[in-house]
Amino acid sequence: MRLLACLSLLLLISLPAFAAQKRTQCSCMADTLEKRWEKSGAVFTGTVTDAFEVKEWSQRGNADLPLIVTVKVDQGYKGVEKGNTFKFYTNKHVNTCMGADFEAGKSYLFFAYQRVPDIYERWSLYDFPSGTYDVGGLCGGTRASDDPATAAEIAEIEKLPNDAKLLPDKDGVIGLPPEKPMATTKE
Numbered sequence: 001m002r003l004l005a006c007l008s009l010l011l012l013i014s015l016p017a018f019a020a021q022k023r024t025q026c027s028c029m030a031d032t033l034e035k036r037w038e039k040s041g042a043v044f045t046g047t048v049t050d051a052f053e054v055k056e057w058s059q060r061g062n063a064d065l066p067l068i069v070t071v072k073v074d075q076g077y078k079g080v081e082k083g084n085t086f087k088f089y090t091n092k093h094v095n096t097c098m099g100a101d102f103e104a105g106k107s108y109l110f111f112a113y114q115r116v117p118d119i120y121e122r123w124s125l126y127d128f129p130s131g132t133y134d135v136g137g138l139c140g141g142t143r144a145s146d147d148p149a150t151a152a153e154i155a156e157i158e159k160l161p162n163d164a165k166l167l168p169d170k171d172g173v174i175g176l177p178p179e180k181p182m183a184t185t186k187e
Contacts, residue, residue, distance in 0.1 A: 029139065030141050036136075036141045037078065037111075037157070039113065040111040040112055040113055040136075040140075041078075041112050041114045041133065041167055042076070042133075042167055043109075043111055043157060044073050044074070044075060044078070044080050044109075044110055044112075045073075045077075045107060045108065045109050045145060046071035046072055046073045046074050047071065047106065047108075048070070048071055048102045048103060048104050048105065048106055049071065049104060050068075050104060051067050051069045053066065054067065066090075067088075067089075067102065069090055070087055072084075072085060073085070073086060077154075077158070077160075078164045079164050084169065085174065087175040087176055088112070088134055088135055089115075089134060089175075090102075090134045100135055106145075107146075108143065108144055109150050109153065110135060111135065111141040112175070113133060113134055113140060114132070114133050115132050115133070115134065117130040117131075130178075132177050133175040
């Protein structure tokens, strides 16, 4: 009886520690490579040069902060060429799988998905302007280049047929809103 009481007390004491652990369960699964290839406007590897929070878009209580991520294209597979600059309007991945934890200087395999006017995209956590691009979160297939699965996926990507046109750029940058860039400031 005393053992049962001690175990119960130990369980009650440890519950807050278990509750505080970060548990992320994605409500989606990445599509097959072929579907992601078909749905994306661009597929490439690139190095993040800048990732900053867009404070005016932050939603109270949401830890998945809105970000604008600037990427230098290292290798283009679809829609972009090496050396291009690409901007993503996305969010940080903390509690959902709708973004990614981008680090400046780190390389990633990107699948770029364009926001279309009047269409709700389940992969777009924030209501960024139509015409901008997002990564589709972890469920969209974007992952770090040093992820063991990335090399195998790139080998498969190189075998896919590519008849996609290059995405248009605006002042040397791909992914800006079509009308005018959002007024944002770094703080």
